[in-house]
Amino acid sequence: MSVLEENPGMKMDCEDWERDKPQCSSKGPRVKARGPEKFTIHDGDHKVLVLDSESLRAVPDKTYILPETFFVLASRVKSACENKGSPILLAVSKGELCLCCDRKKGQSQPSLQLKKRKLSNLAAQKKWKCLPFIFYRNKVGSWNTLESAAHPGWFVCTSANPGEPVEMTKSRGGRKYTEFSFRHICKTEMSPSEVSE
Structure with a gap:
């Protein structure tokens, strides 16, 4: 699979959203809003995220495994703290299923x-x-963390054990990987959920 490494100069934030949203002007043409960017996401243990039975799992990055395509869109919500990162929305399945960090009834943690x-x-x-649905994408060196906007201090993580579901954690390090690389994908590539039967 051919992937392009993440553009280190790329920053998705509110300013990008504001600049790219449709402009209403009687003097000039309307500018169309930019759509979401497409990425594959890899954790710090060389695993890729895939969609399996409507849950995300991290599996070893092998040449025969096609990573899930993530649709990433900058959110209009401004970050309360600059150090939190850029607020983004994440989706899979052609943008039809969105990642959400929330508490289920009866649970104490999101x-x-x-x-x-x-x-x-x-x-x-x-x-x-x-x-x-908003996550703060914060650069940590060449990696990114994804912190929940609704539940500050909770981060998207993968387990050291392959095949386990992607989840949320409050403790960073140890056997949980909270740092990810985003790899921009070519338009010709498709994820398993994009392949029509």
């Missing part, structure tokens, strides 16, 4: 869920409706 929401519709929602 969990990572995939909810059936269109990324394009979610981006237009008010802050309080889309907050569980």
Whole structure:
């Protein structure tokens, strides 16, 4: 699989969103909003994220395994703290399933869920409706962390054991990987969920 390494100069933030949103002007043409960027996500243990039975799992990065395509869109929600990173929305399955960090009834801690929401519709929602879907993408050297906007201090993580579900953690390091690389993918590549039967 051919992938392009992440553009280190690329920054997705509110300013990009504001600049790229449709402009309403009677004097000039309308500018179309830029769509989401497509990436594969790899953890610090050389595993890739894949979609398996509507849950995300981290599996060893082998040439015969096709990583899931993640659709990443900058959120209009401004970060309260500059050090939190750029607020983004993440989706899989052609932007039809969005990652969400929320508490299920009866649970004391938040969990990572995939909810059936269109990324394009979610981006237009008010802050309080889309907050569980927002993650702060923060650069840590050449890696990125993904912190929940709705549950500060909780990070997306993978386990040291391959095949386990991707989840949320409050403790960083140890047997949990909270640092990821985003690899921009070519438009011709497709993830398993994009292949039509």
